Structures are given as structure tokens and as C-alpha cells.
Amino acid sequence: MPTDILVLLPVLVPPTAAAVAVLLRSHRRVQAAWAFGAMLTSFVCSSLLLWTVWSNGRPIVYQLGNWPAPFGISLVGDLLSATMAVMCQLVLAGGFLYALGCRDQCVQYPAFYPLFLMLATGLTGAMLTGDLFNLFVFAELLVFSGAALTAVSDDKFGTEAAYKYFYISFVASVALLLASGSLYVSYGTLNLADLAQRIAADPSPPLVLPAMVLLIIFFMVKGAVMPFHFWQPDFHTAAPTPVHAVLSSVVVKLGIYGFLRMTTLLFVEQAESIRAVLVVVGAVGVWFGGLGAVGTYDAKRMLAYSTLGQLGFILVAIGWGTPLALAAAIVYAFNHSLLKAAMLMLAGSVASRAPVKTAAFAAITGLGKKLPLAGVLFLLGGMGLAGIPPLNGFVGKLMLFSSGVEAQAYLPLAAIGLAGIVTLVYVFRAFQHIWWAPLPEEVKPKPYGDRLIAPALLIALSLALGIWAEPLVNLAQATVAWMMTPESYLRAVLGG
């Protein structure tokens, strides 16, 4: 088997399986088993891709339709995109597992699993593509399926949340389209590698700066970064649990991926100004998200604000831009995906036991008395988010802070270091509400709720990665070494 097909498979398997799954709509169990099998297959394919790329030591490129690089669309699996693809597929498979054991009405809809697979396609494709316009197409696929999955939510405000999400993402996509148009006018190409080469050779065209700003806006909206976050907390309050567990953990990583690519491939010369912006929005986001999470009335909303804060840490690391800081950003992003998905699933599982499904603290106070396992997992996940050993969150935070000391950026370091304490405050506030407070007499919780297998697996994985962190740290450091030498990426895509 030629190895370059490995880049294609994670993007090809889910949509094909989704089309077949629509045909299987009248057989619920067959459809679920088929779609879950496809999800696992595509996860195995992306892991194989990562393994092959790492052991070969050079990027794998698939030229669609055999059109040579700057003219056709290339799918590029270098270490960064392969790592991100594996992370996404892992959490997507976890979300799918949760959906299988979920008691929501909406997972019974015949289009739920096909849409979930299309979400996987859009996300993985956006990470693996090497073409700016193709990124737009995949990002749209992602937003369409995400919004449709939210609009069918059991929550009566699902449509409102989906409308806000879709509308704002659509405006962001318009910005991306404008950016790709501007870059095409300036350089006559949309291939990322070709663009990188040409921007480095001649950064003078007047439309480069607007394109850069529009790309930053696009990735900030995708990543729900502080000034463009407003759709996110509302969205998470109303979306179905398996959907927002995926959206809050890995879909926001599209923004992180975009910033990593922008600062190390596309705009290497201009990276300093992008980094300066990222440090500021990151540090502000850490505080804004942390304090927002402390002040919420709803467990899911709290975790959504917490995502804003945690992404702030990653953005500050990208903003420092040293090799150690970038490695810390990748490790932190990986950990945050696992932990945040697990925490949202646990909150959703508790909410599914409430008499009327909701995650508002007023309604779920004391519900945890019947769910000791979920309590243990929630406590572990919260410790991971706050960066307490033995979970992998500690490794990420340690790398982040030591890179800050190394970069001698003491002011942002002090700002985000203090904000780390806020994480503990909101996590334990939620824990107290759900597991310590007594169950009110008149509340009759449902005897059955969503299964805990998916969050248990994710937390177990983060625990394992916290105790044996070496492979992930090595992978992140190798990825950063690749990112620091974009020449190998350019050579792999453009040939020569």
C-alpha cells in the first residue's frame, strides 16, 4: 500500500460511511454500529498516519487527482497536522461512544450519526489540508454539521444556540473567503506551502496585512478566543452533550492549529506582531474565562467559560513562540481536549439524571449522591484542569511556566499563574454543588442516565499520560522541531 493514501483515509472514511449510514436509517442499531465502526476506523487510520510520519521523519503529501502541488489541492500530513488529527479523532470517537450510551431524544434521529461523521470529516480535513480555499470548505462542513446537531437538541433553546453559532461562524467564513481572495490577488496561489514561499520572498503587496488580520479573526472565532467568544457559552448551555463535548474540546483547537500554522509557516516574517496580539488576548482570556466560570449558574456554562480561560493559556504559549513554549502549547492543547471533553460529558451525565434535563446548579444540586463514580472522575478531571499532579494537566502547566521563565516574560507569567488558582475555585464550586450538597427532599432524580464509559476512558487516558508523559512530550518536541524548519514542509509539498 502506498503511504500517501494514509493522509486521505481519515478524510475519506467518515463521509463515505456517513452516506451509507443515511441509507441504513431504518435500522437504528445497524446504523449506530456501522457509524461507530467507521469512526474507529478513521481513528486507526489517523494514528497510522501519525506513526508513519513520525517513523519516516518527513511529511506525507497526497496530491488530489495527481495534480502537481501549486495547481491542485494537496493534503499534507506533517507532524503537527497528524498530531492534531489524532487528537481530534480520539475525542470524536469518545464523543461518539457517549452518544451511543446517551438517553437524549435527539440521538435517535436518523441523521444524527451521519451528521456526527460529517463533523469529523470537516474537522480532520481542516487540519490536514494544505490549501487555503479547501480549509474554507472543510470549515463550512464543520459548522453546518455542528449547527444542525445543535439545532435538534432536546433543550428548547437549542435552535437559538445553533442560530448564534451558525451566524457568527458564517461571518467568520466570509472573513476567511475575503482573506483567501486577498492572498490570491497578491500571489496568484492558494496552496499554503506556495503562499509561504511567496510571502517570505516578497511581503510588500498591500493586501497581505488585511489578509493576515482576517485570518486572525477567522481563527479567533473558530477558537472562541476572548473578543470573539460570545457564541460559545450560550452554545454549550443548550447543545446535546456528545456534540458540545466535542465542540468545546477539539473544534476550538482548529483556532489553535491555525495560529500555530500562521506563526510558523505562512507569516514567519510577520510572526512577531501576531504573537504580540496573542499574548495579550490570551492573558486577558485567562482572567475573563476564569472569572466568568466562577460567576455562572450552570455547570455546562461554567465549563464553556473555563474553555475560554484554558485556551488563553495555550495562546499565551504560542505568543511566547520559543520552542519550549510551542511544545507546551501542543501538550496543553492535547490534555485540554481530553479533560474538557470528559468534564463536559460528566456534567451532561449528571444533567441527564435531573427530573427536567438541565445542568443549572439550582436543578442538579445534590444529584451526585447517586453517582459516586462520576464524582471521582469529575474531581480527577478538575485536578487535571487546574494542573495538579498526577494528571497530564500538570505536565502541560509545568512546561508552560518553565517556558515563560525561559522567555523571561514575567508579567504575563504572573498574570496567568494567579489565574490558575481561579480554575481550582470554579471546579470545586461545581463539585460542592453537585456532590457535597444534600439532595433536596422534593427532587426525584431519574434512576437511569447517560453512561459513564466514555468520560471514564478519557480520564483514564489523561491519568496514563500524566504518569507516563514522555511519549507525548517527545512528540510535541519533535513537532516543534519540524515547525521551526518549514523548509521540509515546503519541499515535501512542492517537490524538489
Added chain:
Amino acid sequence: MDVLLALTISAVFAIGVFQLLRRNLIRSVIGLSIVSNAINLFLLAAGAYRGEVAAYANAVGQRSDALPQALILTAIVISMGGFAMVLSMLYVLSVRYKTSDSDEVKGLTH
């Protein structure tokens, strides 16, 4: 011709942004569609002056750049799907909230 096209695109874009910022949800969706059409025009302008002959294999003279047209086609199809979806969700919202004022659609804010 360049200047005229640039002025037209900027006028369409400005109208679209103005409508996009209105409080009325229906107006803001119409504004979004105007903005996305302005951007399609911008993409068209990106390739409009790079040759006059259609890009057939046996064409004589400087061939036009077909890529912006392909980009516009894709963008049009995607935005059509997007507006179908936005409008369908807007319909559900207008039935549920009995209003098209964006300040009144606030079920999730406390």
C-alpha cells in the same frame, strides 16, 4: 472599469455591513447574504483582468484565469446551503419567540 468595479463592490459591501448590524434578525440575514455576494464579486474581480480569452486548450491569445470562477462557484453553492439553514433556523426562532427583534431572543442569557 477597474475603478467602477471597485466602487460597486465597496458599495455592495457597505450596504451589506450596514444591514448586518441591524437589530432586526431578518434584515441582518439579508445583510449577510449581501456581504457574501460582495465577496463573490471581489473574488471575480481578483481574476477578471488576467486575460480575455476563455481558457480552452486551443484558445488564441492570453487566456483568462479560471480559478477565481471555480472559487466563486464553490462559494455560491456553500452560501446557498448556509442561507437555507440560517433561514430555516430563523423560521423556528420566529415561531417560538414571536418576534424578529434580536434583543427579544434571549432564552439563554440570564
